[in-house]
Amino acid sequence: MSRLASGVFVLWGAATLCFLVLSLRGDTVSAILGAGPPPTPELRARIVAEYGLDDPLWTRYLHWLRSLLSGDLGWSYQRDEPVTHLLASQVGPTLQLAVTAAVLGAGIAVLVTAFLTGRGRAADTVLTGLSVLSVSVPTFWVGALLLGVFSFALPLFPAIGDTGPAGLVLPSLTLAFPIAGALTQVMAQEVRTAESMPFALTVRARGATDRRLRLNHTLRHSLLPALTLTGWILGMLIGGAVLIENVFARPGLGRVLVAAAAGRDLPVVTAVVLLSATAFVAINLVVDLVLPVVDPRLRAEADR
């Protein structure tokens, strides 16, 4: 129950922040009218009246909050269509990209950790070097590189748009790269720590091989820090999506958000932010539920 309440609080806070940031600075009329020559005074007056922009701030806030609560996400200033309609066509591609990238990133990390850690100091150094590199190289640059090699030079994958599984390979790989790097780093560290613990010695003493020890025991330990990194991963996925969607000309929430924020398209910005906040709350909830499954110690704590 308190978890639900804090979730609702997060959503309300995010929405209110959006409203304040976008309402207090700049010129909403210009935002509504978008590019092109500035509006005539008559057109300006009409917009002000139609959107109630001359009402006091708190009236507008309450009005806006009421419509949000009733499930009405409003009408996009810039694109002149319902926000729900605008988002409906953009959620799918972003979700596809994010899920593929997350699965790919986690998969690579688990494989690399399971089979490449503990192969001596040199291997560890290479591994650490690679994961640091993958986190520090700009996503944009990786995307451009992959495009240049695997789409323009070797025409293996399409460069343009959301064109089914083939079109998903390069962008999701680009986005998975830093996630895999960061996860590998913390997971490998955790495996090393676990393998120096007394229980590892006990397992070995019972005749288990290194691989068996890794797969059945210590790898499980490494999942804990990985799970606690989900917040960071989610941020990575949302932030990275903006760049990826631009480089690969994919539709998606990232580009919608950037365009909407630049144009002060309040209804769209709020909708995207609320959507991300909801995803954040939901994923953290799932992680809280999954952690005890992975780590029996937490289960015991909960039972007590």
Add this chain to the structure above:
Amino acid sequence: MSPHSRRSFLALSGATLLGLAGCGGVQRLNTSGPPRKGGTLRFAVATQADSWDPHVAATDITAVLLRPVFDSLVSYGADGTFRPWLATGWTVSPDGLAYTFRLRGDVTFSDGEPFNAAAVRDNLAHILDPATKSGFPLALLGPLAKVDVTGEHTVVLRMSEPYSSLLYALSTTYLGFISPRSLREHGKELASGRFLAGTGPFTLESVVPNQEAVFRRRPGYRWPAPGSPNPGESYVDGYRVSFLPEDQTRVGAVGSGQVDVADEMPSARLSTLRKQAGMRIEQNPVPGSPYSYYLNVSRPPFNDPAVRRAVQASIDLDAIVKGVFRGEYQRAWSVLTPKTPGYAADLAGTWGYSPETAARLLDGAGYSQRDGDGYRVRGGVRLRAEFPFAADYSTADRRTFDVALQDSLRKAGIEVVLTAVDSAEFASRVIAGEYDVKSVAWASADPAVLRELFHSKRFLAEGGSNQGRVRDPQLDAWLDAARATLDPHEQSRLYGQVQHRVIEQAYAIPAYTAPRSLALAERVRGVRYEVSGTPALAELWLADS
């Protein structure tokens, strides 16, 4: 309209009757074999349309992409003459206040509605309706006061004052015709592009925001603009437009054969792209106003003509244009590009870089001291200019150029503060006049763009584009006279005077003229360009590849 009256109109507009076959743009027909029907043309563009309702849109890309969906009453040739299109002819009353158009009787919208005088009236009413929130298309209508339907296929447009830009306005995509049924049933949802029925050779099938728009050939089309090499249905089955904002992606997509035509090739890549096999680069001059710096004359420091002239003399445009664009673009001499009707060619070589002149002017204006950073000061105040720009609407080329300008002026002792702001913030600063330098390029085939840029009644806060907040009675008089006269020679003379005065008063510093650079795959044939410098999409065909 009788042949006589049309002749008299054309004579009045100074047009030479070269015959309708002499078409609008640069003729560049590929003659290798007869046109082939079929195939889908893939076209990559850099920006998205702000709205798919041509009556609301202000972006240039909307007009480019929707040209094949919407026909116009008249067609405009590169030679500055107007020809019939959906209107078979027209007469202008002697006082210039009434334009009577006779319309073709065989035209239909893609949803089956007939095109007639009532449709023209309904469309103009849609633009005029405040609920449509039309900005730029509304401005194009100028002093339009009333539309009278005088017959099934005759319509009279009445002006409240003479308006020489009306025919030009009617030739643009922005004043194309949407089916009255679309207007009636989906008037509020036209911006999404889902309910647009036009009279053109293509229909807009679908739009995925941030990704693509798909167009399909309209069967049975047979009323193209005069000069079109194809009198009937289009050759390609359709075209697929991809929105690729990243220069690198657009360049790579056309280079690897993933698109057939790519728009707005960056200047830095042109020389490499020219060498690439399987494609060609074509460049077209763009009419209108070149990329220029407007100095805000309504507040210090640029309310002083001497300081403005010093700025003009401080920038080594030849060197900067050559350096930034690697010899691809030309420096500008006037606030109109050479392609624009009425361009004052005699301005070339009349002004330019002279650090000595700049120093003398600044000393004379009282800025004779320099502070610790090397900037000139007067009465303890640094010579400083605010230059905000909207990051969304800028390009890498322009930013580089802006920085070069900043550098030139620093050498002259003038500080330029370049600030990137978001578009809404930019709009409010611009309307309030809180800037000293503002830059813009404006594509338009009508020299009346000068009115938007320099008339005292066209301030930004009033819906105009007088960037420098210029109030000059002499300019107003010339611009008013040019708007009222239908004589193109007189218009050219007046617009020439305007251009000379703008340079002489240093209201603006024209910087460079960028052609529209396109990359085309080998298989793209039948390429002809609109006056705007974009390819006539509806006429292209694809060779077997």
